[in-house]
Amino acid sequence: MEEAGEPVRETPPRTGVRRLLMDTRPLRHPAFRRLWSSTTVTAVGSQLTAVAVPKQVYDVTGSSAWVGYASLAGLVPLVLFALWGGAIADSMDKRRLLLITNAGIAATSLLFWVQAAAGAQSVLLLMVLLAAQQAFFGINFPTRSASVARLVPSSELPAANALVSTVSATGMVLGPLLAGALIPLAGLPELYLVDALALCAALVAVWRLPALPPSDPSGRGAGAPRRAGLREVAAGFRYIAAHQVLLLSFLADIVAMVLGMPRALFPQLAATAYGSWGEGFALGLLFAAIPLGAVAGGLLSGTFSRVRRHGLMVIGAVIAWGAAVAGSGLSGSLWWAVAFLALGGVADMVSMVFRGAILQSVATDAMRGRMQGVFTVVVAGGPRVADLLHGTAGSALGARTAVTGGGVLVVVAMLALALTMPALRRYRAA
Structure with missing residues (x-):
């Protein structure tokens, strides 16, 4: 697990309040x-790039529809290459x-910078670059996630996942805020350049x-070459079907995100239910609430x-997420709605931590990449399906009714x- 000559530093047991704060044991490795x-x-x-691309698309076209088309151009290669990248x-x-x-992600960020600095006005070029970057990301994310279980003991997997997820959630809060501050001061090209330099670092x-060579379940030795084609991708889905705990962990995330992610309704809520606070102010708070809660959950991961x-923690966290979303829909006050969404963010962090730990523990190393590929598809695709469902329900029933109903569901x-499939609630980490 560790590199030669780099022993793990022993640290004294955490006591008192320190035991409640972020569990940093994995950082010893x-x-x-x-x-x-x-x-x-x-x-x-x-x-920064996630903000810069739709901003540039809108500046070029003046159309929100083209922003949506660009998002789709990134989603399709992300899904395809996440599945293949896991294999x-x-x-x-x-x-x-x-x-x-x-290196591929960094190169596409540099190309984003070049085209922006050159004053290019091509939406097609932006969509091609975004598709290429998301394809690289689709391979990178499951690979990175699958590597964690090779670098820390299994007992520290929840803590490791909390550390990674907290950083990601923090980026979702600080990144857009920093982008909003830098765009009027520096411009879009500089946002792309900062991202590219960070990736190079x-x-x-x-x-x-x-x-981190591949494991070889056939016994021919670590690093034995294997194919990574459609047959191997299909074998990953058969593996999920044969392991009910894995299947249920994916279903838990689908239930939480597809039925309960209300972000598509935030603009409607900001304009109607909470417009007295100022539409822009209310919209910013609603979008920031869930990631802020996730960061708080990560900081208290101890x-x-x-x-x-782990199974009971996933079940409890998803139920808490649904209850928090329903509470936000029932709230007549913006601040109560934001508070409930923040609690939902805490629950989402807990769910993510233990779903990741289950996946990394139950799946063998020979299958872990493919499981993380499916995980990436579920995480990326679930909220987008929720946008469609909640947007439709909000138009027909009203935003607050749709949010509340989704949480209850x-x-x-x-x-x-x-209750009907006990494998998940019975699962206990070794």
Whole structure:
């Protein structure tokens, strides 16, 4: 697990209030610390590009529809390459694959900078670059996630996932705020350039990781070459079907995100239910509430990272998420709605931590990349399906009714899954 010559630093047991705060045990392992630091560097930078691309598309076209088309152009390669990338991650050295994909993401960010600095007005070029970057990301994310279980002991997987997820959630909060401040001061090209430089810096940390060759379940020895085609992708889905705990962990996330993610209704809520506060102010608070709650949950990960009943934690977290979303829909006050959404963010963080730990523990190393590929598709696709469902329901029933109903459906569906399929609630970490 550790690189030669780099022993783990022993730390005294945490007591009192320190035990409730972020569980940093995984950072004692040098290899994980490097992987985590590369994620830290790019978390904010990637959000700069996430803001800059739709802004530039809108500036060029003056149409929100084209912003939506550009989003779709990024989603399709993300889904396809996440599934295929998981199979690739199971068939070659993960460190090498991380270097290739990180370099690819950095190169596309540099090309974004070049076209913006040159004053290009081509939406097609933007969509092609976005599709290429999301394809690289689709391979990179499952590879990075699958590597975590090779770098820390299984008992520290929840803590490791909390550290990674907290950084990502922090980037979702700080990145857009920083982009909003920099655009009028520096301009779009500089946002792309900052992201590219951050990605180049992260390559150094990835370069210093140990080799992570694929496991070989046939017994021919670690690193034995394997294919990464459609047959291997299909084998990943058969593996999920054969392991009910994995299947239920994916279904739990689908229930939570598809039925309960209300972000498509935030503009309507800001304009109608909470317009007295100022539409822009209300909209910003609603969008920031969930990631802020997730950050708070990560900072307090010591309260739950040592729990062994991972299945029950997922069930409880999804039910808490649904209840919080329903509470936000019932709130007549903007501040109560934001408070409930923040609590939902805490619950979402807990769910993500333990779903990730279940996946990394139950799946063998030979299958872990493909499982993370499916995980990426679920995480990326679920909220987009929710946007369609909630947007339609909000137009027909009203925004607050749709939000409340979605939260209630999450609670009912998760309870039904937990009662009828006991594998998840019985699952306990070794």
